[in-house]
Amino acid sequence: MPDDDIAREAARRQASHDHHASNRTLRRDQDGVYANRIGLRGEEAWCREFGGKVDLTPRPGGDGGRDAWITIGGRRHPVDCKTANAPKELIVEVERRGKPVCKPNTIYVLCGYNPDRDRAHLLGWQWGHVLMQSWPKSHGYGVMNYWQARGQLQKIDELHRLAKTPLGIALLAEAERNRPRPFRGCCIVCGQPGLYVGWYCEDHRVW
Numbered sequence: 001m002p003d004d005d006i007a008r009e010a011a012r013r014q015a016s017h018d019h020h021a022s023n024r025t026l027r028r029d030q031d032g033v034y035a036n037r038i039g040l041r042g043e044e045a046w047c048r049e050f051g052g053k054v055d056l057t058p059r060p061g062g063d064g065g066r067d068a069w070i071t072i073g074g075r076r077h078p079v080d081c082k083t084a085n086a087p088k089e090l091i092v093e094v095e096r097r098g099k100p101v102c103k104p105n106t107i108y109v110l111c112g113y114n115p116d117r118d119r120a121h122l123l124g125w126q127w128g129h130v131l132m133q134s135w136p137k138s139h140g141y142g143v144m145n146y147w148q149a150r151g152q153l154q155k156i157d158e159l160h161r162l163a164k165t166p167l168g169i170a171l172l173a174e175a176e177r178n179r180p181r182p183f184r185g186c187c188i189v190c191g192q193p194g195l196y197v198g199w200y201c202e203d204h205r206v207w
């Protein structure tokens, strides 16, 4: 594994956490051996796609569920990257110590971690308020999570489009170029003339 700033900060956080953690949270972290490193690799993957820099300043109380920000329609939204080995679901804790963890206007991003390359990549995303419509379930440790299956998540390209990143603007322009134009013609079923996108009137439209 590359000996870089992220690896070093992950090791430092792990050591600090081991020192302070309760038995229960310690057990949870031993399960995900490189929990901190994996998490930082997820944040790194976010920065590769959406810009910004991984915050390597020590955060004793955790990151408060905020790894980055993204602006959509003029409003800034917190981004929280959830990174795991071969994740099947995006999961967010319902509450911790009686306080709600999953936030409606936060964008949660699922990241997959590849241990061979010590590298993560973005798999999909979802709004907190959508996750909060799920029926919470436990994935172990007696912790209840909101969740969505990986295959149901929104695509990363869609987030680029919503945030109007350079890639998103290019994708929107491409979609606009490929959008069918309305034209004057006659329905190929009934012959009724009109302004159509396809060759069908409203009565015979097949989409």
Ligand SMILES: [Zn+2]
Pocket: 187, 188, 189, 190, 191, 192, 200, 201, 202, 203, 204
């Ligand atoms: Zn027709």
